[in-house]
Amino acid sequence: MLITKDMGILEIVQKYPQTVDVFRGAGMGCLGCAAARFENVEQGASAHGIDVDALIDALNKAVAAE
Incomplete structure (x- = not known):
């Protein structure tokens, strides 16, 4: 299953722990914060000024590499 921009951050991290480094590397180190749950x-990329398409691409590459 590919990661999409409408998936929850916490959902992704729980299913694919290898994505934690990708989120942190993109500047989203607050994976345990309340906002990450919702x-x-x-939304998260937008709040941090991150290119969502590039982030999705990196997340999917991390998952595919496993």
Whole structure:
């Protein structure tokens, strides 16, 4: 299953722990914060000024590499 921008951040991290480094590397180090439980990837990336398409691409590459 591919990661999409409408998936929840916490959902992704729980299913694919290898994505934690990708989120942190993109500047989203607050994976344990309250917002991460409710935000989807697009919302989180937007809040941090991150290119959501590049982030999704990196997340999917991390998952595929496993």
